[in-house]
Each structure stands twice: as C-alpha cells, then as structure tokens.
Amino acid sequence: MKRKIAAIFAADIAGYSRLVAEDEEETLRRLASYRSVVDDFIAKAGGRIFNTAGDAVLAEFPSAVDAVRCAIDIQESLRTRNMAYPPSRQMSFRIGITIGDVVERDGDLLGDGVNIAARLEGLAEVGGICVSRAVHEQVANKLSVQFADIGAQEVKNIPTPVHAYMVAMRREDGSYSTPQVKKPGAKPAPAPNWMWPLVVAVVSIVAIGVAGFLYFTKLEQTSTAVATSSPPPAATAAAVPSAPATPATTAPSPAAKAPASTPTATPTTNPTATAAASPTPAPSSPAAAAKFPADQVPFVGERARAYLTNEYSAAGDSKAFALNIGGFVGYALNQPNEDAARSAALDQCQKRADTAQSPRRCEIYAVGNNIIYAHGRPPMPPQPWVRVDPMTQRPFASKDVPMVRDQAKARLESFVPAAKSRAVALGPGGQYFMVVGTATIDEAARRALESCGAFAGGACMIVAVDDNFTVPIPSALRVTGFFHAASNPSIIADARDDVVRKLGEAMGWNAVAVGTAGRPGLGLKAADEQTAVNGALAECAKRDSDCHVIAIGPFTVGPIN
Structure with a gap:
C-alpha cells in the first residue's frame, strides 16, 4: 500500500433506481451509452477510473483543475443528450470532487478523500457539481467558472463538517444558474419565549369562533329540516327551495366558484360542492374529461408519446406542447395562463432544436388537450413500411442512395456508425430524413417517414434500416x-x-x-x-x-x- 494526494471524482445517477424500475432494459442501454461518454472524458482529461458499482463512478485526477474541467464537460455533454427525452426519463449525474490523502491498494483507492467525494456528490444538484473548499481554492483563479458557497456541511460518517461549493452550471441560453442548497442538519430557530402566550391566545380565539360557527350552523340546519320536511341531513345541504333560486338569491359555495374563477384549477371537481350549487350534478367539462390524443402526434418517439399520454394529459388546462418536424419537443405544464404555456413550450422546444442545429422551427402543437397544429398529419405510405428481403438486401453505403445530391450524401455517412435502431426515409424528390437511436425499428421507420413526408409534401419510402438497404437499389440504370x-x-x-x-x-x-x-x-x-x-x-x-x-x-x- 502507498499513500498519495489526489483529486477524487465521484459520480452517480440521480433517481437511478426509479429509472430501472420503470424500464430496466432501456435504462441499462442508456447507462452504457452515457458511461462511454463519461469514461471518454475522464481518459482525455488524464484521469483514471479506479472503481465502479452499478451507476457509480470513482476516478482520480492528477490535478483539481483537470477534475473540475472534466466534470463540467461531462455534465454539459449529457445535458445535451438528455434533451431528447422527457423530464421523467432524463438520466442525470451528480458529481462530487475533493482533494485528499488516499491509500492505493491493488489499483483501488481508499480513505477519507474517497468518502468525502462521495458525500459531496450526494450534496450536488441533479446535473450539477459540488466541490470541497480545497478544490475551490485550487481552481477559483484558473478556470472561468462561477461558484456558490454553501458553507460547512455535516455529512454522514465524516466527523467534521465539510465546507463545500456548488459549481454554477451553464443553462441552455448561455447564462449560469445560481445553486440553492439547503444545508443538511439545519434546524429552524425556536420561537422566542414571548411568542407562546400570543400563540395560545390566537388558538383559543380561533377555537371559540369555530365552535360558535358549528353551533349556529347546526341550529340553522335543524330549523330548515323541520320547516321543509326535507330529506335526511346528508342530503339537506344539496336541497333547494321549491321556487327556483336565481343567482342573485342563491350563491354557490366558494368551492363551487373556484374552478370558474381560477384558470389553474384542476379539472376534477368536488361532488359535494357541485351538488350544493345545483340540484343536478354538473357534468365534467369536455377539456377535463378528454384524453390527449398522444397516438396522433407525429415526429416524436414513443417515450415522448408516453409522457404526453400520462403526465401531459393529466395536467391542468394551462399547458402547451410544441414540436418541430425533426422530433424536438417542448412541454409547459401548470402555467399561469395559456399564453404563458405557449411561450414556455415554444421556447423550450426551440432551444433544444437550436442546440442540435436543427434547421426546422418549432410550432405549437397543442394548447391544453386541444390540437391546434395547422399542418395536420404528414402523408404516409401504406404498411408494411419495411420489407426485409434477403435477395435484395445489401450493406448500406451513402454513395449508393439514389436521387440524393452529393452534398447530402456526405451527411448520410454518419448513418452507419450511429446508434441502433435507425432508419432512412427517402422522398419522391430526393428529400431524405434519418432517425437514429430509437427503441425499435418500427419507431425509427415511423418517425423517419413522418418527418420526411412533412417536408417532401408526399409519402416517402424507407430505403435503409440499421446496416442495410431494405429495397433494391438499381445500378444498371x-x-x-x-x-x-x-x-x-x-x-x-x-x-x-x-x-x-x-x-x-x-x-x-x-x-x-x-x-x-x-x-x-x-x-x-x-x-x-x-x-x-x-x-x-x-x-x-x-x-x-x-x-x-x-x-x-x-x-x-x-x-x-
């Protein structure tokens, strides 16, 4: 065994157990993809991974500067990858970094330095980085990075508090976030002694008021029951006089008013409150009862459709969904009003599209559960979209794609090394669209045909899936x-x-x-x-x-x- 001073880097995935429980196969596939990114950045920065367990990564670096720079590169790269997924399925790392005296044994590192890095990782925001004071002192004047001092933190199994700093991560618009972290162990200050008599007096007054209100309410209900020979008390609250009550004489309860006056009220209603306002139960509004038609949404993946089916459909009315024909999306839920929802969804979608250099502009697809997309569904060919024929199938080569200009063929060279499942759709005028990294070939084919059809103005054809052409490609003519x-x-x-x-x-x-x-x-x-x-x-x-x-x-x- 030997001792040394090293910058220790600890990372793991936030909410990893939930992601695995929801979709184990897809989560493990993406973990392998994200880990390849993490491992590559660590190697390029001169680091060495000395331990892994599940979703966790422990690495050492020769300097704190290299470790922090590597962590920032990792988080920014993974943030871009996460844009392709709805918030509930994004896979984000937390990273902690410290400098410490460690013991090396059979290539593994042990000691307080490793433990503190792991604890700092637990303090980090989702997609963020938390560093010790020693690291902050080393990098503060060497990297153009902003820090937020979160003070001394009491962490598990470390006898003395650890003074920590959060790295301010760059947002999508180029600005920097300001981390806000509640210190573990911080307890609210006890109320001063002089406040206790005041609290007792207030509670007593409230109790007397409530008791009086209940007494007179009971008395009023009893009198009403005797005078009108009404049904049992459980139904009395819903009864109305024999003469029809007008809005001027019969005011609905506050609970019944809320949905009409507050745009952000949830679509479900309180049955008792509804009965008190009307002798017949008010039917649910069509907007509240309607299920958002997620299966009709073009261009997007099945994960986005699942999010629309579940989270989006169940949210309140002040929401919006934006997309572009490249498959980039933006969601805005629980906004103050429809205009705010439109703006937020469109802004999120466009930022994601711009980050990926998508040439297509985002448009609002739905406001609430109502589709307002002006272009309708794209033209699609009849199924089956893919016919696998061993007699005509041959390896994909971008130079052999027919009707496509040479400049576009050069861009198609990225198709083969991309992640499976993938597909290329070709339009009748030489337009094309490729989709890569989907869960299934069917999804890749559908999305490629939808996007291709939208800008071609006619039904397209799947010409390649994964590594092979799926249609015969003529060469004699x-x-x-x-x-x-x-x-x-x-x-x-x-x-x-x-x-x-x-x-x-x-x-x-x-x-x-x-x-x-x-x-x-x-x-x-x-x-x-x-x-x-x-x-x-x-x-x-x-x-x-x-x-x-x-x-x-x-x-x-x-x-x-």
Whole structure:
C-alpha cells in the first residue's frame, strides 16, 4: 500500500433506481451509452477510473483543475443528450470532487478523500457539481467558472463538517444558474419565549369562533329540516327551495366558484360542492374529461408519446406542447395562463432544436388537450413500411442512395456508425430524413417517414434500416423517381392493375419494361438486377416493339447520363 494526494471524482445517477424500475432494459442501454461518454472524458482529461458499482463512478485526477474541467464537460455533454427525452426519463449525474490523502491498494483507492467525494456528490444538484473548499481554492483563479458557497456541511460518517461549493452550471441560453442548497442538519430557530402566550391566545380565539360557527350552523340546519320536511341531513345541504333560486338569491359555495374563477384549477371537481350549487350534478367539462390524443402526434418517439399520454394529459388546462418536424419537443405544464404555456413550450422546444442545429422551427402543437397544429398529419405510405428481403438486401453505403445530391450524401455517412435502431426515409424528390437511436425499428421507420413526408409534401419510402438497404437499389440504370404502376402513363390503362398485383406478390429483384404500344413485360423474383432486367425485356418483346425498362424495384429508371 502507498499513500498519495489526489483529486477524487465521484459520480452517480440521480433517481437511478426509479429509472430501472420503470424500464430496466432501456435504462441499462442508456447507462452504457452515457458511461462511454463519461469514461471518454475522464481518459482525455488524464484521469483514471479506479472503481465502479452499478451507476457509480470513482476516478482520480492528477490535478483539481483537470477534475473540475472534466466534470463540467461531462455534465454539459449529457445535458445535451438528455434533451431528447422527457423530464421523467432524463438520466442525470451528480458529481462530487475533493482533494485528499488516499491509500492505493491493488489499483483501488481508499480513505477519507474517497468518502468525502462521495458525500459531496450526494450534496450536488441533479446535473450539477459540488466541490470541497480545497478544490475551490485550487481552481477559483484558473478556470472561468462561477461558484456558490454553501458553507460547512455535516455529512454522514465524516466527523467534521465539510465546507463545500456548488459549481454554477451553464443553462441552455448561455447564462449560469445560481445553486440553492439547503444545508443538511439545519434546524429552524425556536420561537422566542414571548411568542407562546400570543400563540395560545390566537388558538383559543380561533377555537371559540369555530365552535360558535358549528353551533349556529347546526341550529340553522335543524330549523330548515323541520320547516321543509326535507330529506335526511346528508342530503339537506344539496336541497333547494321549491321556487327556483336565481343567482342573485342563491350563491354557490366558494368551492363551487373556484374552478370558474381560477384558470389553474384542476379539472376534477368536488361532488359535494357541485351538488350544493345545483340540484343536478354538473357534468365534467369536455377539456377535463378528454384524453390527449398522444397516438396522433407525429415526429416524436414513443417515450415522448408516453409522457404526453400520462403526465401531459393529466395536467391542468394551462399547458402547451410544441414540436418541430425533426422530433424536438417542448412541454409547459401548470402555467399561469395559456399564453404563458405557449411561450414556455415554444421556447423550450426551440432551444433544444437550436442546440442540435436543427434547421426546422418549432410550432405549437397543442394548447391544453386541444390540437391546434395547422399542418395536420404528414402523408404516409401504406404498411408494411419495411420489407426485409434477403435477395435484395445489401450493406448500406451513402454513395449508393439514389436521387440524393452529393452534398447530402456526405451527411448520410454518419448513418452507419450511429446508434441502433435507425432508419432512412427517402422522398419522391430526393428529400431524405434519418432517425437514429430509437427503441425499435418500427419507431425509427415511423418517425423517419413522418418527418420526411412533412417536408417532401408526399409519402416517402424507407430505403435503409440499421446496416442495410431494405429495397433494391438499381445500378444498371439511373433512378429518376418512385414507381407507381397504378398511375404510370407509360403502361396502357387496362394492364396497370395486373402489374400492381404481380409486383405486390413478388419478392427479389423485379423490373418492368414497355414498348411503343405500352404493353408491359415483367421480370419477377430474380436473384439479381440484370436477370430481372433481361426477363422484363424478353417478356415485353413478345407483346410489343422497341421495349425499354422503365422500373427496377420501387424506382422509375432511365439511361445513365
């Protein structure tokens, strides 16, 4: 064993047990992804991870400056990643850092330095960093970082208080937060002795008032029951005189007034209060009873839809939801009014989109539970969206994506190394949209088709999933567009339905050829492109003259220039 002085870094995930309980598989997958980010930053900063357990990470650094700079980089990187998830599913680390004398044994570090770092991590805000005074003294004049002094903190199993500082983390707008931490162990000051007689007197007066109110209320109820021969006392409060009461003579109770006068009142009502205001129970308002149609929301992932189904739908009316066609979202719940909800949701969505450099602007999709999105649902192709055919499937290569300009193909090079599940949708005019890192292929395909369709103005096609093309990509001829046999003018009208039927049943490579009279020839279920082309030309030549190929797979084709 040997002793040394080291900067100790401790981190773990806030609310990790809850995240695992809600969705174990997804949480573990994301933990591995986030840990790779953390490990990479630690290695680049010259640190060494000496212990891990579950979601916790312990590392040592040669200097406090390196440790704090690394912690800031980690938190800012993970904050950006978390923007893709609703607040309830975000995975945020707390980080604590100290300088201490530690003992090294078989590569592990032991001692008070490690324990204090772990306790500081527990004091940190979610997504924040807490450091000891020793660390603050080392980095205060070396890094352009703001700190908040939270004073001496009493922490578990450490005999003396630890003086701690919180690092002010940068917000999405570039400003810095001001941490507010309640000191553990701080107890409210006892009330001065002179206040006790005053408290006793106030309590006594209130008690006398309540007793008097209850007595006269009981007396009034008894008199009303005798004079009107009303139902039992439980129903008397809901009874009304035989003459219809007008608003001028019968005022509803305060509980019944609250929902009408307060915009932020919850949609549920008190049955007793409702009965007191009217002889018949008031029906629930449509806005309160309606379930937000989360399954209709385009562009977003299933996690966002689940949040809309549960948290958003159950919240009060003063709320709003914003999105853009890239799948970025913003939520605002329990706002003072609808205008505030609109502004907050739109601002949150746009900040997330700007951080990811999304070129599309955010728009308000819903206010309350009412959809106000002006563009409706994007055009979608019929299902199935993905057809896996081993005969035509081959590895994805961005250079082979048809109809896409070279500059756009360069951007598609990031598709293969991205996280699974992923999909590329291609539009009829060469537009495309890729979605990566989703839970399932179905989700990736849906989102890619929705986003692609929204800016293409027409139904798109899934051309790649994960590592492979899912449709045959012609190479013998140039792709010029999508092939729709039912409306293709090159094919005579009375033959189109037959072509549609035969192509719909055929897997493998397929080709269509026509002659001067528009009589089609089909090459179906071929093992390769050239065989399909030869078969289509041969069949066409039996019915027509001057035959040429007009389609290969799902694409129209023409001569290569």
